[in-house]
Amino acid sequence: MSAPSMTLYYNAASPFARKVLILLHETGQASRVSLKAVALTPVSPDAEVCRDNPCGKIPALCLADGNVIHDSRVILDYLDQQHVGNPLIPKEGSARWRRLTLASLADALMDAALLIRYETFLRPEEKHWSEWLDAQQEKIARTLAYFEAEAITELSTHFDVASISVACAVGYLDFRQPNLGWRSSYPRLANWYDEVSQRPSMLETQPPA
Numbered sequence: 001m002s003a004p005s006m007t008l009y010y011n012a013a014s015p016f017a018r019k020v021l022i023l024l025h026e027t028g029q030a031s032r033v034s035l036k037a038v039a040l041t042p043v044s045p046d047a048e049v050c051r052d053n054p055c056g057k058i059p060a061l062c063l064a065d066g067n068v069i070h071d072s073r074v075i076l077d078y079l080d081q082q083h084v085g086n087p088l089i090p091k092e093g094s095a096r097w098r099r100l101t102l103a104s105l106a107d108a109l110m111d112a113a114l115l116i117r118y119e120t121f122l123r124p125e126e127k128h129w130s131e132w133l134d135a136q137q138e139k140i141a142r143t144l145a146y147f148e149a150e151a152i153t154e155l156s157t158h159f160d161v162a163s164i165s166v167a168c169a170v171g172y173l174d175f176r177q178p179n180l181g182w183r184s185s186y187p188r189l190a191n192w193y194d195e196v197s198q199r200p201s202m203l204e205t206q207p208p209a
Contacts, residue, residue, distance in 0.1 A: 004031065004032055004033050004034040005032055005033075005063075005064040006032055006033045006034070006061055006063055006064060007034050007035075007036055007062040008020060008021075008033050008034070008035050008036065008059055008060075008061050008075075009036050009038050009046075009048075009059060009060040009061075010035060010036070010037060010038070010058055010059045011037060011038060011039065011058055012208050013175070013207050014058060014059065015110045015113075015114075015169060015172035015207075016058070016059060016072040016107070016110060016168075017059040017072070018168045018171070018172075018205050018207070019072050019076060019164055019165055019168050020059050020072055020075050020076060020079070021205040022164050022167075022168070022201045022202065022205055023076055023080065023088060024079065025200065025201035025204055025205070026088065026159065026164070026201050027079065027080070027082075027085055027088065028083060029079060029082065029083055032082075033061070038058060040058070041118070041122060042118060052070075053068065053070045055070075057070065057071075058070075059072055060075075061075045061078070072107075073103070073107070076088075076161060077089060080161075087160075088159075088160040088161050088164070089160065089161045090160075098162075099160060099162040100161065100162075102154065102162035102165070102166065103161045103164075103165035103166075105143055105146065105147070106143075106165035106166045106168065107165060107169075108139065108143065109139070109140055109143045109144070109169040109173075110168065110172055112136040112137075112139040112143075113140060113169070113172055113173060113176060113177065115132075115136050116133055116136045116137065116176075116177075117176050119132060119133055119136075120133070140173070143169075144170075144182055144186050144189060145185075145186070147166060147186070147189050148185075148186040148187075148189045152188045152189060152192055156192060159196060159199065163196065166193075167193060167196050167197065167202060170182075170193045171193075171197065171202075171207070172207070175207045
């Protein structure tokens with residue numbers, strides 16, 4: 001087996017990094033990428049990551065030629081063009097835009113959940129902005145309701161960019177908001193997630209306990 005030709009800067013708790021890890025497993029490319037864990041927050045960036053990504057965000061993927069690409073959506077698109085199997089991002093037509101739109105909704109849910117995490121974990125409790133937290137929680141609820149009512153059948157057809165993104169978003173809620181109790185309100189989504197969460201790629205990339 002050849003040595004890894006790329007390096008992924010990631011954090012095991014990041015749902016955006018998890019999307020990349022899952023695609024690597026699903027497409028048989030995990031051995032091509034070495035993993036470099038980094039610890040960072042919006043107020044304590046990692047110097048090495050900032051050198052190649054001015055925003056200092058992860059995931060970031062260093063390619064074999066030394067170029068670095070970042071934002072999970074860009075990395076997923078790149079990696080999906082590097083394997084010979086069926087694409088996980090449709091190449092064209094209405095299917096492409098629909099699957100990418102579902103993935104974008106999942107990303108927005110993750111963003112809202114991360115903002116809640118930052119507000120409650122990084123700021124003193126007396127400075128928590130309750131209206132801000134409520135607004136983010138409402139975004140999450142609206143998005144879960146949309147997936148429940150409008151997307152379950154589509155998500156069940158393929159485990160692709162849309163399904164991976166939604167699974168990572170829902171998994172992050174379980175990780176960071178275990179008392180949210182979303183399953184009782186969105187039973188179809190819960191059943192779908194319980195099934196896909198048993199995929200080897202999902203089990204291999206679970207966030208730390």
